[in-house]
Amino acid sequence: MKKIIYPDQKNWEELCKRPAFDSTKLEANVRDILSTVKEQGDLALIDFNKKFDGVETERIKLDISEMTFNIDTDLADAIKIARDNIAKFHSARQEDSVKIETARGVRCWRKSVPIQNVGLYIPGGSAPLFSTLLMLVIPAQLAGCENIVVCTPPQKDQQLDPVIGWTCQLLGITKVFLTGGAQAIGAMAFGTDSIPKVYKIFGPGNQYVTAAKQLVQKDGVAIDMPAGPSEVLVIADESASPEFVAADLLSQAEHGADSQVVLVSNSKTLIKDVEMELVQQIKELPRKDIALKALENSQSILVRNLDEAIDFSNTYAPEHLIVATEDCDELGEKIVNAGSVFLGRWSCESAGDYASGTNHTLPTSGYARSYSGVSLDSFIKKITFQKISEEGIRELGPSIEKMAEAEKLQGHKNAVAVRLEKLKNKIKKE
Amino acid sequence: MKKIIYPDQKNWEELCKRPAFDSTKLEANVRDILSTVKEQGDLALIDFNKKFDGVETERIKLDISEMTFNIDTDLADAIKIARDNIAKFHSARQEDSVKIETARGVRCWRKSVPIQNVGLYIPGGSAPLFSTLLMLVIPAQLAGCENIVVCTPPQKDQQLDPVIGWTCQLLGITKVFLTGGAQAIGAMAFGTDSIPKVYKIFGPGNQYVTAAKQLVQKDGVAIDMPAGPSEVLVIADESASPEFVAADLLSQAEHGADSQVVLVSNSKTLIKDVEMELVQQIKELPRKDIALKALENSQSILVRNLDEAIDFSNTYAPEHLIVATEDCDELGEKIVNAGSVFLGRWSCESAGDYASGTNHTLPTSGYARSYSGVSLDSFIKKITFQKISEEGIRELGPSIEKMAEAEKLQGHKNAVAVRLEKLKNKIKKE
Numbered sequence: 001m002k003k004i005i006y007p008d009q010k011n012w013e014e015l016c017k018r019p020a021f022d023s024t025k026l027e028a029n030v031r032d033i034l035s036t037v038k039e040q041g042d043l044a045l046i047d048f049n050k051k052f053d054g055v056e057t058e059r060i061k062l063d064i065s066e067m068t069f070n071i072d073t074d075l076a077d078a079i080k081i082a083r084d085n086i087a088k089f090h091s092a093r094q095e096d097s098v099k100i101e102t103a104r105g106v107r108c109w110r111k112s113v114p115i116q117n118v119g120l121y122i123p124g125g126s127a128p129l130f131s132t133l134l135m136l137v138i139p140a141q142l143a144g145c146e147n148i149v150v151c152t153p154p155q156k157d158q159q160l161d162p163v164i165g166w167t168c169q170l171l172g173i174t175k176v177f178l179t180g181g182a183q184a185i186g187a188m189a190f191g192t193d194s195i196p197k198v199y200k201i202f203g204p205g206n207q208y209v210t211a212a213k214q215l216v217q218k219d220g221v222a223i224d225m226p227a228g229p230s231e232v233l234v235i236a237d238e239s240a241s242p243e244f245v246a247a248d249l250l251s252q253a254e255h256g257a258d259s260q261v262v263l264v265s266n267s268k269t270l271i272k273d274v275e276m277e278l279v280q281q282i283k284e285l286p287r288k289d290i291a292l293k294a295l296e297n298s299q300s301i302l303v304r305n306l307d308e309a310i311d312f313s314n315t316y317a318p319e320h321l322i323v324a325t326e327d328c329d330e331l332g333e334k335i336v337n338a339g340s341v342f343l344g345r346w347s348c349e350s351a352g353d354y355a356s357g358t359n360h361t362l363p364t365s366g367y368a369r370s371y372s373g374v375s376l377d378s379f380i381k382k383i384t385f386q387k388i389s390e391e392g393i394r395e396l397g398p399s400i401e402k403m404a405e406a407e408k409l410q411g412h413k414n415a416v417a418v419r420l421e422k423l424k425n426k427i428k429k430e
Numbered sequence: 431m432k433k434i435i436y437p438d439q440k441n442w443e444e445l446c447k448r449p450a451f452d453s454t455k456l457e458a459n460v461r462d463i464l465s466t467v468k469e470q471g472d473l474a475l476i477d478f479n480k481k482f483d484g485v486e487t488e489r490i491k492l493d494i495s496e497m498t499f500n501i502d503t504d505l506a507d508a509i510k511i512a513r514d515n516i517a518k519f520h521s522a523r524q525e526d527s528v529k530i531e532t533a534r535g536v537r538c539w540r541k542s543v544p545i546q547n548v549g550l551y552i553p554g555g556s557a558p559l560f561s562t563l564l565m566l567v568i569p570a571q572l573a574g575c576e577n578i579v580v581c582t583p584p585q586k587d588q589q590l591d592p593v594i595g596w597t598c599q600l601l602g603i604t605k606v607f608l609t610g611g612a613q614a615i616g617a618m619a620f621g622t623d624s625i626p627k628v629y630k631i632f633g634p635g636n637q638y639v640t641a642a643k644q645l646v647q648k649d650g651v652a653i654d655m656p657a658g659p660s661e662v663l664v665i666a667d668e669s670a671s672p673e674f675v676a677a678d679l680l681s682q683a684e685h686g687a688d689s690q691v692v693l694v695s696n697s698k699t700l701i702k703d704v705e706m707e708l709v710q711q712i713k714e715l716p717r718k719d720i721a722l723k724a725l726e727n728s729q730s731i732l733v734r735n736l737d738e739a740i741d742f743s744n745t746y747a748p749e750h751l752i753v754a755t756e757d758c759d760e761l762g763e764k765i766v767n768a769g770s771v772f773l774g775r776w777s778c779e780s781a782g783d784y785a786s787g788t789n790h791t792l793p794t795s796g797y798a799r800s801y802s803g804v805s806l807d808s809f810i811k812k813i814t815f816q817k818i819s820e821e822g823i824r825e826l827g828p829s830i831e832k833m834a835e836a837e838k839l840q841g842h843k844n845a846v847a848v849r850l851e852k853l854k855n856k857i858k859k860e
Contacts, residue, residue: 075836078829085532085826092530100522102515102787113766115800127838163836199799217656218644222800226647241852247845254841286840332815336543340814347818348845354833355826357532358814369629370545370652372812382802384788385762387773388781396515396785399508403784406505406593408557410716411684415677415778422671 001263001275002299009311016316018228018260018365019297023211030182030211037186042193048183053124055154060187061194062160062176069166079167082134082355089357090139090376105392110382114144115222117196118379119188121203124153124180126287128161129204135359135374136202137171143379148173149188149198153180181205182212189216200224202374204361224374228365229258232349233318233338235309235331236274238267240324244345245270246277248322249298250291251350257293262316263300264309271300310334317368320349339368393419431693431705432729439741446746448658448690448795449727453641460612460641467616472623478613483554485584490617491624492590492606499596509597512564512785519787520569520806535822540812544574545652547626548809549618551633554583554610556717558591559634565789565804566632567601573809578603579618579628583610611635612642619646630654632804634791654804658795659688662779663748665739665761666704668697670754674775675700676707678752679728680721681780687723692746693730694739701730740764747798750779769798823849 007015036044042060049057099109120136123129133150140148150173155161160178168176177195179187185205191197200222201213213223232252236245249261265271278295282288303309310331313321317337325331328343335341339362340352352358361374372378388396397416404412437445466474472490479487529539550566553559563580570578580603585591590598590608598606607625609617615635621627630652631643643653662682666675679691695701708725712718733739740761743751747767755761758773765771769792770782782788791804802808818826827846834842 072832072836075832078832081533081826081829082833085536088532089530089538092528098522100519100787102518103511106515106781106786108519108787110805116766127836129837131833131837214648220796222797243848243852244845247841247848251839251841251845254839281844284840285844286838291841329817335813336546338813341816343815343817346820346823346849347816348823348849350830350834350842350845351536351818351823351826352814352816353842354830356536356816356818357530357538358816366650367652368811368813370811373814375540375812377807377812381798381800382805382807383765383768383798384770384782384803385773386771386777386782386786386788387758388777388786390776393776393778393781396511396781399511400780400784402502402505402508403512403561404780406502406557407559407561408716409681409684410714411677411681411721412780412783414711414715415674415681415780418673418677419776419778422673 001295004299004301006302006304012312012315015299015301016366019258021207023207026207027211030208030215033182034186034212034215037183037192038190045179045183045187045192048181049154049179052181053154055156055158057154057158057178060177060179062178064165064168064174064176067165069162069169071163071166075163076166078355079130079134079170083138083170085355085357086134086138087142090359091142103392103396105389106386106396108384108386110384112380112382114146115200115379115381116145117147117149117198118145119149119151119198119201121184121201121205121209122150122152122164123205123209124155128152128155128164130163130167131354131360132203133164133167135361137173139359139374139376140379141171143376145379147196148175149196150176151179151184151188151195154178182208185209185212185216189219189221202361202378224361224378225363225371226367229260230255231260231318231364232320232322233262233264233313233316234322235306235313235325236263236265236270237306237325238270239326240270241345242270242273242277244348245274245324246281248348249278250281250285252320253291253294253298254285254287257290258297259294261294261298262318264303264312266303266305266309268302271302275300306331313338317366319362319364319368322347322349337369339363339373390423394423431725434729434731436732436734442742442745445729445731446796449688451637453637456637457641460638460645463612464616464642464645467613467622468620475609475613475617475622478611479584479609482611483584485586485588487584487588487608490607490609492608494595494598494604494606497595499592499599501593501596505593506596508785509560509564509600513568513600515785515787516564516568517572520789521572533822533826535819536816536826538814538816540814542810542812544576545630545809545811546575547577547579547628548575549579549581549628549631551614551631551635551639552580552582552594553635554585558582558585558594560593560597561784561790562633563594563597565791567603569789569804569806570809571601573806575809577605577626579605579607579626581607581609581614581618584608612638615639615642615646619649619651632791632808654791654808655793655801656797659690660685661690661748661794662750662752663692663694663743663746664752665736665743665755666693666695666700667736667755668700669756670700671775672700672703672707674778675704675754676711678778679708680711680715682750683721683724683728684715684717687720688727689724691724691728692748694733694742695730696733696735696739698732701732705730736761743768747796749792749794749798752777752779767799769793769803820853824853
């Protein structure tokens with residue numbers, strides 16, 4: 001962990017830079033994978049399962065309702081609790097706006113409509129992430145999406161991970177396909193014989209998955225957000241527990257060698273104590289090597305006061321922000337750029353990762369300046385409607401004509417003119 | 431206009447395809463422009479103004495408050511009416527969700543925060559689009575964005591179009607810059623000496639602007655939506671006025687040679703009458719040549735009944751949808767994919783383009799299946815917060831531990847374990 005002491009504000013931008021990654025070469029590979037999937041469909045997916053995952057699969061589609069999954073009872077209970085909390089938090093649906101009469105006879109409104117077909121990518125990797133399945137399926141179902149397609153890479157025994165399978169059954173998900181990586185993204189974007197084409201793709205993944213999601217946008221598919229390596233920023237004062245802070249930093253560092261963890265504090269002592277705790281706690285971690293590499297990219301920053309800490313955090317725009325200070329509520333009010341915020345010493349990031357109810361699919365790499373995390377809104381689009389009466393067009397028509405004329409769009413003006421003319425004739429007749 | 435009679439549903443996908451455009455070559459040009467802007471900043475913008483717009487500009491930034499613009503009084507009144515209606519419609523802000531206690535001691539909530547720095551691109555072309563200025567500035571101001579940057583290409587007389595200038599003053603916009611095309615997008619994405627770097631870029635533009643918006647996303651900038659040529663689909667029955675329908679189709683066709691207009695009807699007679707009207711009305715249009723080219727790409731489709739018409743429209747997912755039928759309200763309920771909908775014979779698309787209050791920045795090319803048009807929401811992101819009490823972590827902790835363990839993320843489990851351990855010791859002490 002690099003130590004930075006009282007950095008000048010003009011160096012903040014540099015400190016906020018995430019490790020750069022050149023995706024040019026990788027992108028060419030991903031383009032090839034995508035075009036192979038576009039041409040060959042399911043056959044390509046079966047080939048890629050063999051090539052990339054070393055697994056022989058006969059069929060991509062699983063008959064999930066015919067399968068049986070046995071998982072530990074405690075784990076089953078934990079997943080149910082998480083499901084209930086996530087559903088509770090995500091179901092706070094906002095009402096559509098009422099019809100607004102913007103001018104006499106001109107009524108306008110917006111209507112929320114679920115995105116019909118959505119694709120959810122659940123990464124495999126070191127362990128299949130059933131928590132991501134919960135985080136994406138629950139809001140999709142609450143939004144009312146008609147077709148929810150799930151793709152996840154095959155496990156070495158050629159089948160679905162039992163916890164993923166069990167959770168799919170719990171949630172009533174049936175369209176589950178054994179394919180991962182860039183090829184899974186291509187399959188959902190273009191459709192294959194077995195996998196339906198979707199309108200929007202969600203979910204995290206490695207650099208191949210991320211590049212594929214970026215590329216398929218040109219083919220008319222929306223994506224949840226651009227994803228980068230996971231990150232946490234912890235603001236802590238001398239009241240914070242070094243043990244808790246170190247554990248929180250490590251819980252992020254173990255994600256991947258490219259994860260970033262940042263500690264910002266106004267207390268030299270706290271920073272020193274956290275560093276000592278890190279050395280102790282990292283020893284016990286099964287993913288120690290990964291966490292150590294992540295810490296190399298990471299930094300602790302000593303600032304003059306907590307307001308400066310919040311300013312720095314707002315410049316950094318972290319995916320996760322833990323505020324472990326005495327006055328966390330007051331500081332919380334000043335946050336303008338962050339994905340998800342954890343206030344106070346008992347609010348650890350793992351709570352939001354799994355079970356407190358908030359979503360864990362969040363903007364990384366500074367995208368929190370402009371993006372929100374996944375929510376029910378992500379599975380909905382809003383259509384505007386308007387209905388104009390005779391009186392409405394008579395009142396508003398001349399303004400429209402004037403503006404269309406000034407933009408030199410005579411056809412736009414004419415669409416109003418023919419209507420006003422008709423109304424004039426109508427009045428004459430009456 | 432191609433005539434298609436009772437098409438089989440299996441051919442709909444083909445009928446819904448927009449004219450393809452190969453952007454590969456253009457993309458290389460745009461990459462060059464972007465990297466030049468990144469390296470040379472304002473100097474590059476001044477060079478490009480000369481090269482692409484044939485205009486010598488000394489400075490990119492305008493002192494808008496020092497300038498005087500004279501515009502026609504009727505036009506000024508029209509713009510004010512449009513401003514009021516747009517503000518009325520867009521200010522229907524939705525309240526943040528209240529704090530939810532998802533489990534005992536676990537409080538979670540979402541907070542809306544404006545995106546601090548936004549960039550608005552206002553195209554020049556045949557006429558500067560002050561209507562787009564209204565459509566983007568008003569929701570940005572209502573959302574509370576701190577820095578609103580406007581870029582627009584210079585006019586031949588080296589200055590700002592007077593209506594754009596006047597509208598900027600009306601709205602109180604001061605950060606106005608004379609630069610257009612891909613270079614303007616680059617300038618807002620990277621920042622230059624005079625133009626502030628922004629977090630999200632909005633606004634329509636030609637293929638260069640669109641390609642630049644797609645490319646800068648990789649540099650951490652969000653965009654409103656992928657933009658394509660404008661389009662309208664009109665559903666009309668025999669009750670519709672052929673004169674109105676033809677005028678509406680032409681108001682879209684005059685936008686550009688690549689615009690698409692589609693007429694779907696259950697009445698042979700209506701289709702024939704509209705075609706005759708088109709021939710008559712197009713003669714009078716100043717932009718006749720453009721409209722004629724657009725009509726070549728366009729189609730009229732005869733369907734068996736109006737339900738089929740709505741099904742086709744939902745498959746096509748038009749940017750603008752006009753429902754000119756007797757039972758337009760009932761049909762309106764069945765719409766699931768569209769940008770903005772105009773119900774009934776008096777609701778012409780021009781109304782929404784200018785002054786009824788709804789936004790005219792809308793998803794094209796079928797993106798209406800997953801994207802909404804621009805609204806106040808587009809200028810806001812939502813941050814999730816959570817605060818967990820001692821009781822909360824004691825209750826929820828074991829579930830988090832169980833799930834983290836099943837995902838083989840020991841560090842995540844540990845962040846809970848150190849807290850539960852502390853609480854156990856605390857109870858012992860007490």
